[in-house]
Amino acid sequence: xxxxxxxxxxxxxxxxxxxxxxxxxxxxxxxxxxxxxxxxxxxxxxxxxxxxxxxxxxxxxxxxxxxxxxxxxxxxxxxxxxxxxxxxxxxxxxxxxxxxxxxxxxxxxxxxxxxxxxxxxxxxxxxxxxxxxxxxxxxxxxxxxxxxxxxxxxxxxxxxxxxxxxxxxxxxxxxxxxxxxxxxxxxxxxxxxxxxxxxxxxxxxxxxxx
Numbered sequence: 746x747x748x749x750x751x752x753x754x755x756x757x758x759x760x761x762x763x764x765x766x767x768x769x770x771x772x773x774x775x776x777x778x779x780x781x782x783x784x785x786x787x788x789x790x791x792x793x794x795x796x797x798x799x800x801x802x803x804x805x806x807x808x809x810x811x812x813x814x815x816x817x818x819x820x821x822x823x824x825x826x827x828x829x830x831x832x833x834x835x836x837x838x839x840x841x842x843x844x845x846x847x848x849x850x851x852x853x854x855x856x857x858x859x860x861x862x863x864x865x866x867x868x869x870x871x872x873x874x875x876x877x878x879x880x881x882x883x884x885x886x887x888x889x890x891x892x893x894x895x896x897x898x899x900x901x902x903x904x905x906x907x908x909x910x911x912x913x914x915x916x917x918x919x920x921x922x923x924x925x926x927x928x929x930x931x932x933x934x935x936x937x938x939x940x941x942x943x944x945x946x947x948x949x950x951x952x953x954x955x
Contacts, residue, residue, distance in 0.1 A: 800880050807871045808857050809919055813926035819843055820933055823854040824925025827867060837861050838929040838944065839937040851876040852895050855883075855911075856924070859902040861939050866911035867910040875916040876922075883935055 770868070806829040813822035821844045827838040840858060844850040851874065862870055874880065882889045886896040903909055928947055929936075939945050 807875050809922040811922035811926040812854035813930040814847040814850040821850040822930025824922045824928040825858040837939040838925045840929045851879045863905045868906045871910045873914045875919040877913050880913045
């Protein structure tokens with residue numbers, strides 16, 4: 746019902762017509778994503794422990810990413826933070842028009858992060874996300890037809906990296922990117938900030954950032 750309501754609102758307020766089959770496909774896919782996420786959080790202790798034990802070589806640049814979405818808010822938040830040699834070198838926050846779904850917000854975050862990293866440039870990177878479906882989508886794009894347009898962009902940016910890897914980490918290991926994404930969403934308007942320093946408006950007292 747939620748996606749039918751959203752399609753109705755887009756028609757009324759934005760004059761955009763969403764095909765009924767697309768609405769149905771999105772609802773089915775999102776329900777499956779929600780169910781899998783809950784199963785992973787509750788039962789995949791083995792995967793959680795093995796991921797936490799993952800050792801990242803110090804000479805491997807790593808970037809943590811996260812998206813923030815709420816059905817009753819008009820904006821999505823996107824955050825990423827990159828480390829090299831064990832120290833933070835760059836971070837990004839963006840507030841954007843609300844994505845279609847939480848999973849769309851995660852994918853939008855990934856694409857924006859890749860674009861930023863290429864422009865810096867940091868083209869040798871390990872990207873870590875707490876969204877298991879995002880990792881699955883990147884490895885098997887043919888199984889996610891609803892996201893086909895975005896995945897074409899993913900393939901394009903992927904080719905611009907000399908070395909690229911996307912891996913899952915538990916939510917507890919992704920607190921900094923989560924904080925950035927939520928702060929970005931909380932601003933309530935569209936903006937972007939990419940820098941080697943934390944923006945002055947971000948409360949360091951509440952931040953887990955180093």
